[in-house]
Amino acid sequence: xxxxxxxxxxxxxxxxxxxxxxxxVLQSTLERTTITRDTNKAVAFHETYxxxxxxxxxxxxxxxxxxLSFLAFLVVWTAGxxxxxxxxxxxxxxxxxxxxxxxxxxxxxxxxxxxxxxxxTERDRIDAAHDYEVNLKAxxxxxxxxxxxxELRHSEIIGMRDxxxxxxxxxxxxxxxxxxxxxxx
Numbered sequence: 775x776x777x778x779x780x781x782x783x784x785x786x787x788x789x790x791x792x793x794x795x796x797x798x799v800l801q802s803t804l805e806r807t808t809i810t811r812d813t814n815k816a817v818a819f820h821e822t823y824x825x826x827x828x829x830x831x832x833x834x835x836x837x838x839x840x841x842l843s844f845l846a847f848l849v850v851w852t853a854g855x856x857x858x859x860x861x862x863x864x865x866x867x868x869x870x871x872x873x874x875x876x877x878x879x880x881x882x883x884x885x886x887x888x889x890x891x892x893x894x895t896e897r898d899r900i901d902a903a904h905d906y907e908v909n910l911k912a913x914x915x916x917x918x919x920x921x922x923x924x925e926l927r928h929s930e931i932i933g934m935r936d937x938x939x940x941x942x943x944x945x946x947x948x949x950x951x952x953x954x955x956x957x958x959x
Contacts, residue, residue: 780804795903795906795907796910798907799907799910799911799914800914802911803911803914803915803918809907809908809911810904810908811904813897813900813901813904816900817897817900825889825893827886828886828887828889828890828893829890829893831883831886831887831890832886832887832889832890832891833890835883835886835887836887848872851865851869851872852869852872855867855869855872
């Protein structure tokens with residue numbers, strides 16, 4: 775099978791439009807090595823401390839537990855300042871200090887979440903490129919298997935043809951022997 779895979783890979787390498795990625799996949803096919811890898815490890819290796827913080831903030835800030843706990847905080851803040859502390863309220867209605875806190879939180883949280891989303895987009899690109907490599911190698915392997923099956927079918931047909939010719943030759947000899955005998959009545 776290596777000869778078939780090698781022939782196919784060499785034919786594919788001669789085509790135009792093959793870049794370094796395709797060449798690497800073909801080379802791994804020729805060498806019979808795997809191309810799968812853990813993309814999580816590759817991404818984690820290049821992560822900085824700030825990247826991990828951004829991911830953590832995005833994970834927490836986009837969770838239901840954060841939303842519900844922040845909603846509870848807002849209810850406590852407004853209830854405390856509107857009803858419980860009516861005369862000595864820390865932030866009386868219209869809650870200007872609360873608006874300031876919310877604006878500052880949004881000003882910090884939004885870019886951090888966007889950084890995390892950009893990193894996730896890059897990670898998705900890496901995953902898609904890896905999936906493409908694996909799919910390309912699988913396609914090459916399937917094509918090689920098809921060629922191998924075609925070769926086996928062809929050799930089987932030739933073997934059957936040779937067997938039929940051999941049997942036809944035997945029948946012809948037997949027929950000649952029978953024709954050469956004198957007829958007895």
